[in-house]
Amino acid sequence: MMVTTNLPENPLLIGKGLPPFDAIKPEEVVPAMTQLLAEVEKDFQTLETTVKPTWTGLVEPLQQISERLSWSWGIVGHLMGVKNSPELRSAYETVQPQVVQFWNNFSQSKSIYEAFKSLKNSAEWETFEPAQQRIINAAILDAELSGVGLEGEQKDRFNAIQLELAELSTKFGNNVLDATKAFSLTLTTKEEVDGLPPSLLSLAAQAARSELEENATPENGPWRITLDFPSYVPFLQHSTRRDLREKLYKAFISRASSGEFNNWSFIDRILELRQEKAALLGFNNYAELSLASKMAPNVDAVEGLLEELRVASYDTARQELEDLKAFAASKNAPEAYVFKHWDVSFWSERQREEKFNFSAEELRPYFPLPQVLEGLFSLAKRLFNVTITPADGLAPIWQEDVRYFQVADETGNAIAFFYLDPYSRPAEKRGGAWMGECIVRAKIMDEGTEKTRLPVAYLVCNQTPPIDGKPSLMTFMEVTTLFHEFGHGLQHLLTKVDYAGASGINNIEWDAVELPSQFMENWCYDRVTLLGMAKHYETGETLPEHYYQKLWDAKNYMSGSGMLRQLNFSFLDIELHSRYQPGGKETPIDVRNRIAAKTTILPPLPEDSFLCAFGHIFAGGYAAGYYSYKWAEVLSADAFGAFEEVGLENEDAIAATGERFRDTVLGLGGSLHPMEVFKAFRGRQPSTKPLLRHNGFAIA
Numbered sequence: 001m002m003v004t005t006n007l008p009e010n011p012l013l014i015g016k017g018l019p020p021f022d023a024i025k026p027e028e029v030v031p032a033m034t035q036l037l038a039e040v041e042k043d044f045q046t047l048e049t050t051v052k053p054t055w056t057g058l059v060e061p062l063q064q065i066s067e068r069l070s071w072s073w074g075i076v077g078h079l080m081g082v083k084n085s086p087e088l089r090s091a092y093e094t095v096q097p098q099v100v101q102f103w104n105n106f107s108q109s110k111s112i113y114e115a116f117k118s119l120k121n122s123a124e125w126e127t128f129e130p131a132q133q134r135i136i137n138a139a140i141l142d143a144e145l146s147g148v149g150l151e152g153e154q155k156d157r158f159n160a161i162q163l164e165l166a167e168l169s170t171k172f173g174n175n176v177l178d179a180t181k182a183f184s185l186t187l188t189t190k191e192e193v194d195g196l197p198p199s200l201l202s203l204a205a206q207a208a209r210s211e212l213e214e215n216a217t218p219e220n221g222p223w224r225i226t227l228d229f230p231s232y233v234p235f236l237q238h239s240t241r242r243d244l245r246e247k248l249y250k251a252f253i254s255r256a257s258s259g260e261f262n263n264w265s266f267i268d269r270i271l272e273l274r275q276e277k278a279a280l281l282g283f284n285n286y287a288e289l290s291l292a293s294k295m296a297p298n299v300d301a302v303e304g305l306l307e308e309l310r311v312a313s314y315d316t317a318r319q320e321l322e323d324l325k326a327f328a329a330s331k332n333a334p335e336a337y338v339f340k341h342w343d344v345s346f347w348s349e350r351q352r353e354e355k356f357n358f359s360a361e362e363l364r365p366y367f368p369l370p371q372v373l374e375g376l377f378s379l380a381k382r383l384f385n386v387t388i389t390p391a392d393g394l395a396p397i398w399q400e401d402v403r404y405f406q407v408a409d410e411t412g413n414a415i416a417f418f419y420l421d422p423y424s425r426p427a428e429k430r431g432g433a434w435m436g437e438c439i440v441r442a443k444i445m446d447e448g449t450e451k452t453r454l455p456v457a458y459l460v461c462n463q464t465p466p467i468d469g470k471p472s473l474m475t476f477m478e479v480t481t482l483f484h485e486f487g488h489g490l491q492h493l494l495t496k497v498d499y500a501g502a503s504g505i506n507n508i509e510w511d512a513v514e515l516p517s518q519f520m521e522n523w524c525y526d527r528v529t530l531l532g533m534a535k536h537y538e539t540g541e542t543l544p545e546h547y548y549q550k551l552w553d554a555k556n557y558m559s560g561s562g563m564l565r566q567l568n569f570s571f572l573d574i575e576l577h578s579r580y581q582p583g584g585k586e587t588p589i590d591v592r593n594r595i596a597a598k599t600t601i602l603p604p605l606p607e608d609s610f611l612c613a614f615g616h617i618f619a620g621g622y623a624a625g626y627y628s629y630k631w632a633e634v635l636s637a638d639a640f641g642a643f644e645e646v647g648l649e650n651e652d653a654i655a656a657t658g659e660r661f662r663d664t665v666l667g668l669g670g671s672l673h674p675m676e677v678f679k680a681f682r683g684r685q686p687s688t689k690p691l692l693r694h695n696g697f698a699i700a
């Protein structure tokens with residue numbers, strides 16, 4: 001029988017399958033989204049009144065509504081990242097507020113929340129698989145954390161707090177930006193720019209051209225140094241003018257701490273409101289609220305882990321500073337005996353140059369993209385027994401050099417697909433690298449029959465495109481970035497979960513979600529993997545041994561200081577959101593000093609106002625969550641440790657361990673608590689030892 005399907009005229013309304021990228025135009029976004037929002041709002045209102053506390057009467061219809069919107073809006077979001085244009089941006093901004101509003105109503109619906117709670121108390125609950133129970137629990141928790149369980153005055157107060165917190169975090173972030181912008185150092189003589197690399201001179205001359213002197217040149221100045229990272233960091237690393245380094249450093253650490261952009265008063269207010277919000281929701285403090293949806297069970301567990309890492313890295317960090325002073329002394333630098341904060345970057349760069357005398361550029365010829373991909377795919381075969389082959393032409397693409405690949409299992413059956421958009425296109429593509437979901441694996445009904453919908457991922461990088469007939473030549477950092485994103489991709493693609501709400505990376509606690517990505521980075525240092533793919537693109541010569549050795553040594557350069565710095569931020573964040581009492585005897589500065597006493601080697605200067613620029617926790621989503629970076633790193637290092645233990649040269653054992661990793665970490669995704677997933681792979685709780693060993697620290 002012929003089935004004729006009437007495809008909608010607007011390609012953004014097709015609602016399933018691969019996005020027809022070749023047919024989508026920016027002018028179709030507003031009409032499509034307007035129509036779609038009206039439809040899903042209507043469907044959602046109907047569901048709110050007719051909902052039944054059963055899997056098929058609640059979870060499935062809810063999933064269908066959410067997927068209908070995500071299919072279209074996901075495509076628009078993806079194009080915003082890779083094919084931006086003024087037309088697309090204005091269309092996006094037109095409909096975005098309505099989409100956000102819809103999702104808010106969606107997650108805060110009282111009748112849906114009540115239905116979820118009844119479902120959890122129903123007889124059906126016991127028949128559910130763990131994945132289904134996790135999806136229901138997550139929906140309940142999510143609704144509760146957005147205040148759905150509150151009534152009357154408490155509800156009003158909660159909403160008022162949410163509103164004020166949103167405003168404060170925007171103001172906090174804006175103050176950091178404005179204070180950063182308000183300072184600059186204009187240099188006019190060659191003596192003042194002594195030591196600066198050509199790239200910084202160009203940047204500084206460009207900054208001068210746009211603000212003060214249209215004839216500024218990299219050679220003759222004037223040069224404008226700012227507190228933006230691309231200017232600030234290399235200046236401290238390379239300027240031989242110690243007085244200017246001091247000036248810039250002091251300006252940096254006092255950003256947003258006085259005058260019109262003063263964030264001090266916001267800090268206590270934000271902490272106070274978060275504390276009140278947590279209390280309304282029944283938590284003792286804000287850290288408990290934050291951890292309610294994370295893998296870490298409680299503040300003690302977080303602090304226990306941080307303390308283990310602190311004890312292990314402190315002496316190394318102290319020694320690194322002593323070595324740095326000795327190095328400066330060996331170069332007859334007078335500051336070796338009065339070493340200050342603004343000397344650290346400068347001397348660590350000098351020492352780095354002397355120890356690992358090579359530049360990132362030198363290695364590029366050894367890493368042409370096609371070879372790196374071959375290396376990556378053969379690693380996927382070696383570890384997870386999957387075969388990745390080109391499938392270009394099977395999917396519409398948004399840009400001519402985007403690739404499409406198929407992932408097949410050991411029997412040759414396709415189990416997943418992914419796009420790869422590797423090259424930088426500054427005019428239309430966002431910077432950085434990321435993995436995005438295009439299609440999520442799930443069992444679905446399609447025209448009356450049950451099918452497994454295969455997952456599809458977007459892998460997006462920003463590396464140098466091929467030029468002058470040469471392939472894209474990558475830096476080692478670009479290689480590790482690709483491996484990292486591929487790791488996220490693997491978890492999306494190799495999932496075995498059939499419920500969209502918990503398949504792939506869905507429903508994974510965010511302090512655990514970086515496990516597979518950081519895990520894959522480790523393989524860039526594995527001899528077999530690295531030397532298998534690092535071959536000169538013209539001569540075919542394998543990466544020389546001395547480079548391999550330097551890559552290894554450079555990996556752990558100043559690792560104690562780097563670790564301690566992250567621990568300082570993490571401890572401070574947890575302390576301010578748990579024990580600290582806003583308006584009490586101790587001030588945030590006191591807390592900062594108390595934490596610094598155990599987590600810094602050079603104590604902060606009295607005027608150090610780093611907290612006023614700590615946007616991660618006061619303007620971003622990392623409040624009582626900064627520790628997540630280290631938490632996930634412990635998991636990923638320990639997972640890699642399982643492969644090291646069986647011997648990286650022992651192919652049979654590597655394959656067996658890889659299969660177990662695929663079946664647990666990659667396969668189970670968000671269907672089980674991440675601690676259970678981890679234990680299923682490792683046979684025990686996570687240990688910090690592999691991370692300490694990888695960083696070159698002594699292990700007690």
Ligand code: ZN
Nearest residue numbers: 484488514517
């Ligand atoms: Zn990541």
